[in-house]
Amino acid sequence: MIAPSLLSADFTRLAEESERVADADWLHFDVMDGHFVPNLTFGLPVMQALQAVSPVPLDCHLMIENPGRWAPGYAEAGARNVTVHAEACTDPRAVARDIRAGGALAGLALKPETSLDHYLDVLHDFDTLLIMTVEPGFGGQSFIEEVLPKVRRARQLVDTGHLSLFVEVDGGVNGDTIEQAAEAGADVFVAGSAVYGADDPAKAIAALRARAAA
Ligand code: DX5
Numbered sequence: 001m002i003a004p005s006l007l008s009a010d011f012t013r014l015a016e017e018s019e020r021v022a023d024a025d026w027l028h029f030d031v032m033d034g035h036f037v038p039n040l041t042f043g044l045p046v047m048q049a050l051q052a053v054s055p056v057p058l059d060c061h062l063m064i065e066n067p068g069r070w071a072p073g074y075a076e077a078g079a080r081n082v083t084v085h086a087e088a089c090t091d092p093r094a095v096a097r098d099i100r101a102g103g104a105l106a107g108l109a110l111k112p113e114t115s116l117d118h119y120l121d122v123l124h125d126f127d128t129l130l131i132m133t134v135e136p137g138f139g140g141q142s143f144i145e146e147v148l149p150k151v152r153r154a155r156q157l158v159d160t161g162h163l164s165l166f167v168e169v170d171g172g173v174n175g176d177t178i179e180q181a182a183e184a185g186a187d188v189f190v191a192g193s194a195v196y197g198a199d200d201p202a203k204a205i206a207a208l209r210a211r212a213a214a
């Protein structure tokens with residue numbers, strides 16, 4: 001699945017920007033609070049407004065402190081998937097339960113240096129594992145190849161039946177790096193600048209899909 005990130009879209013035209021990627025699988029919505037990451041974007045009221053008009057299901061990535069306070073609201077508003085950061089959660093299982101009760105898939109995100117093994121038990125309660133391939137906070141950064149072994153390990157755990165999850169990569173995904181991520185076993189690819197930085201986002205999505213399948 002390809003999930004364009006609105007972080008690289010024109011913030012004055014969010015509805016039109018969602019329509020430009022109508023053939024994407026998920027639309028990635030990066031929520032930043034200026035505390036968990038050193039940047040600030042948009043929050044629940046903007047998500048609710050976009051949810052009402054977006055032709056693509058929303059994939060909300062909460063880069064915020066105290067995610068348990070806010071994550072259920074995104075699920076109740078109609079998000080397809082709501083992802084919280086492991087580093088920000090005191091009780092990830094409780095957050096997953098609340099997200100699912102709100103009607104969304106529950107995702108757990110790991111920063112590049114956060115170990116997967118530490119979260120193997122709690123991942124049984126999640127539907128999506130988001131592996132950051134840049135430090136969260138900004139679009140347009142370079143893909144960190146050193147994270148690929150974590151993607152491989154996640155794929156192996158899914159393929160051997162130990163976990164049942166989407167394996168999502170986020171950060172620096174473009175026509176080149178998507179091949180490495182796909183080869184390592186990712187099945188959801190977030191791409192911000194590679195989609196919205198292109199003249200034709202729909203063509204960029206098709207090209208990414210082709211490269212991921214190559
Ligand atoms: C970074 C965000 C990403 C970002 C990716 O903190 O989580 O979703 O939009 O942007 P690119 O694809 O440009 O690296």
Ligand code: ZN
Pocket residue numbers: 005028029030061170190
């Ligand atoms: Zn993101």
